[in-house]
Amino acid sequence: MKDLERAANPFGDDKILANCGIFGMMNCDGRRSGGQDIIKAMANMHDRGNGLGGGYAAYGIYPEHAEDYCLHIMFESEDARRHAEEFLHHWFQVALTEPIPTRRVAGVLQVPLLWRYFVRVPSLEAGGRPGADAGPSAGGAQPHEAPGAAGTGSEGAGGVSRPDADDYVVARVMEINTTVDGAFVFSSGRNMGVFKGVGHAEDIGEFYRLDEYDAYLWTGHSRFPTNTQAWWGGAHPFSILDWTVVHNGELSSYGANRAFLEMYGYYCSMHTDTEVLAYAVDLLMRRHQLPVQAMAAVLAAPLWQDIDRMPPQERQNHTLLRQVYGGLLMNGPFAIVVAHGGEMVGLRDRIGLRPLVAAVRGSTLYLASEEAPIRLVAPELDAVWQARGGVPVVGSLERGILEGSQPVPTSGLDRGQVARAVGMH
Amino acid sequence: MSVSAFAGSAVPGPARITVGTLHYRELNRRLKAMVDAGVEQIELRGVFGQRYIGTNLRAPVRLTVYGTPGNDLGAFMDGPSIEVFGNAQDGLGNTMNSGRIVVHGDAGDLLGMSMRGGEIYVRGNVGYRCAIHMKEYEDMRPTVVVGGTAADFFGEYMAGGRVVLLGLHLPPGAAHPGSFMGTGMHGGVIYVRGRVDRARLGTGVAVREMTDEDWPFVRQCVHEYVRLFGCGTAGAPGADAGRRGTAAGEAGSPAPSGKKILSAEEILNSPFVVLCPQALRPFAALYAART
Numbered sequence: 001m002k003d004l005e006r007a008a009n010p011f012g013d014d015k016i017l018a019n020c021g022i023f024g025m026m027n028c029d030g031r032r033s034g035g036q037d038i039i040k041a042m043a044n045m046h047d048r049g050n051g052l053g054g055g056y057a058a059y060g061i062y063p064e065h066a067e068d069y070c071l072h073i074m075f076e077s078e079d080a081r082r083h084a085e086e087f088l089h090h091w092f093q094v095a096l097t098e099p100i101p102t103r104r105v106a107g108v109l110q111v112p113l114l115w116r117y118f119v120r121v122p123s124l125e126a127g128g129r130p131g132a133d134a135g136p137s138a139g140g141a142q143p144h145e146a147p148g149a150a151g152t153g154s155e156g157a158g159g160v161s162r163p164d165a166d167d168y169v170v171a172r173v174m175e176i177n178t179t180v181d182g183a184f185v186f187s188s189g190r191n192m193g194v195f196k197g198v199g200h201a202e203d204i205g206e207f208y209r210l211d212e213y214d215a216y217l218w219t220g221h222s223r224f225p226t227n228t229q230a231w232w233g234g235a236h237p238f239s240i241l242d243w244t245v246v247h248n249g250e251l252s253s254y255g256a257n258r259a260f261l262e263m264y265g266y267y268c269s270m271h272t273d274t275e276v277l278a279y280a281v282d283l284l285m286r287r288h289q290l291p292v293q294a295m296a297a298v299l300a301a302p303l304w305q306d307i308d309r310m311p312p313q314e315r316q317n318h319t320l321l322r323q324v325y326g327g328l329l330m331n332g333p334f335a336i337v338v339a340h341g342g343e344m345v346g347l348r349d350r351i352g353l354r355p356l357v358a359a360v361r362g363s364t365l366y367l368a369s370e371e372a373p374i375r376l377v378a379p380e381l382d383a384v385w386q387a388r389g390g391v392p393v394v395g396s397l398e399r400g401i402l403e404g405s406q407p408v409p410t411s412g413l414d415r416g417q418v419a420r421a422v423g424m425h
Numbered sequence: 426m427s428v429s430a431f432a433g434s435a436v437p438g439p440a441r442i443t444v445g446t447l448h449y450r451e452l453n454r455r456l457k458a459m460v461d462a463g464v465e466q467i468e469l470r471g472v473f474g475q476r477y478i479g480t481n482l483r484a485p486v487r488l489t490v491y492g493t494p495g496n497d498l499g500a501f502m503d504g505p506s507i508e509v510f511g512n513a514q515d516g517l518g519n520t521m522n523s524g525r526i527v528v529h530g531d532a533g534d535l536l537g538m539s540m541r542g543g544e545i546y547v548r549g550n551v552g553y554r555c556a557i558h559m560k561e562y563e564d565m566r567p568t569v570v571v572g573g574t575a576a577d578f579f580g581e582y583m584a585g586g587r588v589v590l591l592g593l594h595l596p597p598g599a600a601h602p603g604s605f606m607g608t609g610m611h612g613g614v615i616y617v618r619g620r621v622d623r624a625r626l627g628t629g630v631a632v633r634e635m636t637d638e639d640w641p642f643v644r645q646c647v648h649e650y651v652r653l654f655g656c657g658t659a660g661a662p663g664a665d666a667g668r669r670g671t672a673a674g675e676a677g678s679p680a681p682s683g684k685k686i687l688s689a690e691e692i693l694n695s696p697f698v699v700l701c702p703q704a705l706r707p708f709a710a711l712y713a714a715r716t
Contacts, residue, residue, distance in 0.1 A: 044446060044474055306604075309624065352553035352576055355515055355534060370514050371533075372474025372493040376446070384512065386533060386552045388576065 019354070020224050020236075020248035021048030021201070024337035024367040025377070026217040026344040026395040028410070031363075032060050035210025038218040041373035042201035045222055048248075048369060051107065052230035053223025054204035055196025057237045057244035057339055058215035062191045068095050068118040069169050069241075072187035072194055073176070074232050075113040080182030085117075087180060091172050092119035100195075100208065107203040112232050116193070121165040166241055166286065170265070173240060177269040184233040184269070189242025192341065196221075196235035204235075216397075217344050219337045221246035228272045238270060238278040242341045245281065247274040248369055249334030249354045260327025280328045281338050292345055292392050293405055298325040300334075300350045300390040335387075337367050342397040352389040358403070359384040363410050365395035383408065439466035439489065449475040449495060460486050469494075474514070479505045479524070496533075499526050502543070515552065518545045521567070527653055531573070540567040540586060547571045548654045550594070554578040559613055561585025570646045572654065574619075577603045580700065581627070583610040589646045591692065592619030606630070607700040611707055615700035616643050618692065626700075629707030633699050644693055651689040 023041045027033065038056065062070055071088070075081040088094055096118040102111070160168070173185045187194035192215075195208040201222035205211075221236035227250060228234060237244040250273055251257065257276040258268050264287075266279035277299070284295045298321050302310075307318045322329070333353030338345040346367035348356045359366040359374045360383045366374045371384060387393050387403075394402040401408040440459055444452055452475050459467060460482045469478070472492030479488060479499040488507045490498075493514065499507055500519040512530035520539040527546045534552035537545055542565040550573035557578060559567055567586040573594045580588055592601055600622040607615050608627025616639065623632060635643070 047449070047476070351578070352534065355552075357533075370474055370493075370495070371512055372472075372495060372514065375493050376473050384531075386531070386550075386576070389553070 019048055019369075021045030021222040021369045021373075022220070022236075022246045022248050022335060022337050022356075022367070023369070023373060024217075024219040024246070024339065024344050024346065024365075026339075026365050027363060028365060028395050028397060028400055029363040030060075030216050030397055032214035032216045035205060035213055035215070035218060037377040038220045039202050039205035039210060041368065041377050042205065042220045042222055044373040044376050045368075045370060046200060046202065048224065049201060049222030050224045051200045051203075052198060052225050053196070053221070053235035054199055054201030055194065055221050055223075055235040055237055055246070056201075056205060056208070056210060057187075057192065057194050057217075057219045057239065057246070058210065058213050059192040059217035059242070059339065059341060060215045061193055061213040062118070065095065065118045066191040068120055069165075069188055069190055070193055071117045071119060071173075071185050072100060073115055073117065074184050074186060075115070076182035078113070080180065081113055081115065084176055084180050084183040087172075087176060088117055088119060091122075092117075093122055094119050101212070102207050103209055105199070105203045105207040108197060108199040108207045110198065111207075116187075121160050121168050123160055163287075170240055170282070174265065174267045174269075178267050186233060187239055189239065189244075189341070192242045192244075194237050194239045194244060196237065197232045198230055198235060217339055217395075219244060219246050219339050219344070221248075225272075226250055231271070233270045234272040236272075236274060237339075238272070238275045240266075240278050240282045241286065242339075243278055243282045243286065244339050245274060245277040245336055247277060247334055247336045249332060249336075249349065251276065251330050251332050251334065253329060253331035256327055257330065277330065277336060277338070280330075281340075284325070284328070285340070292343070292394050294321060295338075296345075296347050296390060296392040297321050298328050299330045300347055301329050302350060302390060335369065344395040346387055346393040347391075348387050348389045350390040356387040356393075357384065358387050358393040360401055360408060360410055363400075365393070365401045367393060382410070439468040439487075440464045441468045441470060443470045444472045444475060444492070446473055447475065449477060453477055453481060456488075457481055460484050472511075479507050479526075485524075499524065502526075512549075513547075518543070518569075521545075523565075529654065534576070537567065537569045537586075537588075540569070541565055542567050544568045545570070546650060546653055547573075549573045551575045551579075554581060556580045556583060556586070556588045556615075558582045558584060559586035559588070561613065568646065570650055572650060574601050575603045575606075578605045578608060579603050580607045580610055580613070580615045581605065583607065583615070583702075584612040586613045587616070587642060588613070589616045589643060590618065591647070591650065592617065593687070593692070595619055600625075609707055610700070611702045611705050613702075614639075616646075616697055617700060618695060618697050620696075621698055621700070629703055630700050631703045633701060635697050635699055639697075639699060643697060644689075647692050648689045651692070 094117055100114040100116050169188055173188050176183055176185050197204050236246045254273040261279045264283055268275050284290045301322055307315055333349055335348045335354035335356040346356050355369050357368050357371045359381045361378045361381050368374050391404045401410050466487045468489045470491050472490050472494050474495040476495040477497050477500055478494050479502045482505045483503050486505045490509045493511050496514045497516040497519050498513055499521050502524050503522040504524050506525045509528045513528045513532040515533035515535050517532050517536045518526055518540050521543050522541050523543045525544045529548050531549040532547045532551045534554055536551050536555040538557050540559045551571050553576040555575050556569050570589045572591050574592055600620040604625040605627040607630035609629045
């Protein structure tokens with residue numbers, strides 16, 4: 001079919017040189033700000049995407065429901081919504097149900113039904129189910145085993161410990177996404193939310209009225225789909241609980257990663273390679289309690305020839321991580337921004353095949369595919385540098401800003417500025 | 426966008442464009458029209474990521490860029506001279522043919538990729554895979570001079586041209602941190618000031634001492650570097666001026682107070698090594714038996 005838009009291109013530059021654009025900004029002092037800055041930054045990287053996906057994650061936006069899990073769900077039909085809501089009411093105490101506020105935007109079409117549910121995990125009974133009287137009404141399928149097993153909560157009768165509640169939510173999200181036709185949970189954390197869809201990132205931001213939310217941590221993504229289809233669920237960020245990932249690149253190890261994650265109760269349903277990254281960081285950092293540096297060493301492991309040259313203890317640690325988590329090595333070019341409550345992490349693949357720029361102004365950490373969008377929202381910077389392959393750049397409410405395990409001095413944080421050791425930079 | 430060309434004034438100054446978030450295609454179309462109309466100097470203010478600046482201007486126009494020019498600055502460039510007060514992004518000088526680019530800051534990945542001619546001077550550091558597959562032909566011989574250091578794969582698959590890496594911001598005694606420098610190079614030459622960790626080099630590259638034939642070119646590059654940027658910043662713990670404080674207004678300023686400023690002779694009066702190809706066809710036998 002003839003593409004009239006291309007035929008009419010007055011610039012004659014039909015060849016599209018693009019790739020995804022990622023952005024992250026975190027106020028490490030916890031100060032919250034609206035979504036207009038990140039929308040502006042994403043608009044500046046317009047040409048990195050092609051209008052087939054845009055999305056955001058925002059942290060600290062639901063303080064009035066801070067203890068509830070907020071499920072953002074997209075539905076392909078009212079039937080799907082009815083089935084999913086039956087499921088939710090069976091498995092959760094639903095505190096609030098409402099449509100996700102949106103506004104009409106020219107570039108955002110074929111919008112699914114978008115609802116959000118603030119839910120609480122009921123006290124667990126034997127077998128990890130509330131009230132053993134009936135199975136899930138939707139789909140009729142048996143629920144997957146809850147990751148980490150449906151053990152009794154450490155708080156004893158009547159209470160649900162945080163890890164158990166988290167596992168319970170993960171299991172229910174997997175269940176909805178794999179058994180309830182036409183329903184996809186795309187956000188499931190507490191006091192945060194993912195907003196995404198098909199369109200240019202800046203249009204998606206306007207569509208979801210992100211200027212009306214205040215967050216201390218924003219991440220954003222403009223998509224240029226390469227190997228997988230463009231659909232609302234396939235836009236970034238990908239998430240589970242409050243763990244989100246925006247990604248530029250591609251994961252040729254997707255099949256191996258997916259098989260590894262299935263052993264731990266994670267089921268891929270979004271038809272996009274990045275989905276495995278969200279589950280991988282949830283497994284590594286939440287369930288297995290690995291520090292950021294170890295997570296980075298798993299996803300972007302040093303080359304064996306570099307491991308061989310490390311001091312004995314370090315060599316042993318890296319060897320162990322590769323032996324245990326070899327299935328989570330992310331092979332292929334990538335730059336990602338990972339976030340969860342209180343922390344943002346930028347990471348490039350080990351040989352720097354996708355760009356990632358880091359910058360600091362006051363107590364704010366910026367991460368982006370390019371420097372220009374950072375300058376647009378923060379013209380004066382205390383520091384700006386290219387992230388090194390495999391070395392995480394971390395913003396944390398608790399620990400300030402770090403590169404690898406080295407603190408980065410920040411003028412806006414009063415928590416003991418430590419002189420950086422000078423390596424590469 | 427506003428344009429003021431000062432037409433008719435007694436001493437014509439540069440034409441000026443305040444760029445902001447103008448789309449790159451409009452900006453480059455405007456630049457082309459100005460150059461076609463005979464404008465010889467253009468100042469771009471407030472640049473935010475516009476791509477391909479200088480690409481289609483086949484004239485010796487002088488562009489001064491304030492802000493952060495976008496990817497592929499000077500890609501395929503043939504003739505212009507660009508000076509950037511700020512940091513450059515990825516792909517600077519991609520397949521550049523002739524002309525000159527000077528960056529008073531850092532530059533990103535793939536600088537000088539497949540470069541065929543002309544000169545690039547960067548005050549600070551550069552990213553991954555810079556000078557990859559540079560080439561030369563007869564009197565076309567590209568030059569890249571980097572004041573700081575480079576990430577991995579610097580000069581990979583080089584087929585020609587000359588590259589100088591000055592290591593001015595490294596801590597004393599530290600080796601350049603980038604791995605796989607010169608991997609698979611089969612032409613051209615890389616001059617490195619400071620220590621090269623041979624275990625981090627890839628295959629196909631040889632390391633040799635400087636000879637009398639090497640010094641005139643290196644000396645000329647260092648003097649030009651010092652002329653352009655005013656100084657060389659001595660490496661000391663905490664000294665990373667090329668990377669930190671690269672806000673556009675500060676990028677071209679002298680070394681941070683307390684840091685030793687090196688003269689060209691002091692820079693030259695320290696150890697250099699030369700990286701060059703082990704063979705003209707390092708991978709000749711990789712996929713097929715030698716005949």
